[in-house]
Amino acid sequence: EADIYQTPRYLVIGTGKKITLECSQTMGHDKMYWYQQDPGMELHLIHYSYGVNSTEKGDLSSESTVSRIRTEHFPLTLESARPSHTSQYLCASYGQGTDTQYFGPGTRLTVL
């Protein structure tokens, strides 16, 4: 079981609200990722980071933003949530020794 955590697990909010999804890992991994996944569909990479103060946009365009001020913390923010943002958001970190990504449990976001 990987030591990567996401909060909240479920979030239901109204349109226009600002939200921050939290992701933290205790494995000291430099590389972290955010994926977006609709039910029954593939994961799409929306943001990634190779270390502190490094953030890049992923393959799928997203209105969200991320920051990486500390190695263990990689929060994702939506300034003004819309129903089209309803999805599951998965955070992951990369383990150099195993060459694999470790995933958090995900945050299921519903915007009304």
Next chain:
Amino acid sequence: SQQGEEDPQALSIQEGENATMNCSYKTSINNLQWYRQNSGRGLVHLILIRSNEREKHSGRLRVTLDTSKKSSSLLITASRAADTASYFCATGRGSNYKLTFGKGTLLTVNP
């Protein structure tokens, strides 16, 4: 465009039977990985096979890779109800540690 694509999209079998899932991809890869996702949860890494390997085993899992056909298969032997989940293949390209995932195969193992 999507890199990995699993086949079938859904598979339903009885406990004790073997389950085979296939993955095809389009461009050259460094490695191919299989992940499992229980309903509403995050992904759990199962097995990684590198581009210079043809077959790999881990417990009840057997993965093959055919780079000439750009395809991989995941075999789960003697399936259990607890194996019920979605299974995704993911391809790693270049040295940037990013993965591209397929749409997954939903496996249902009936007791």
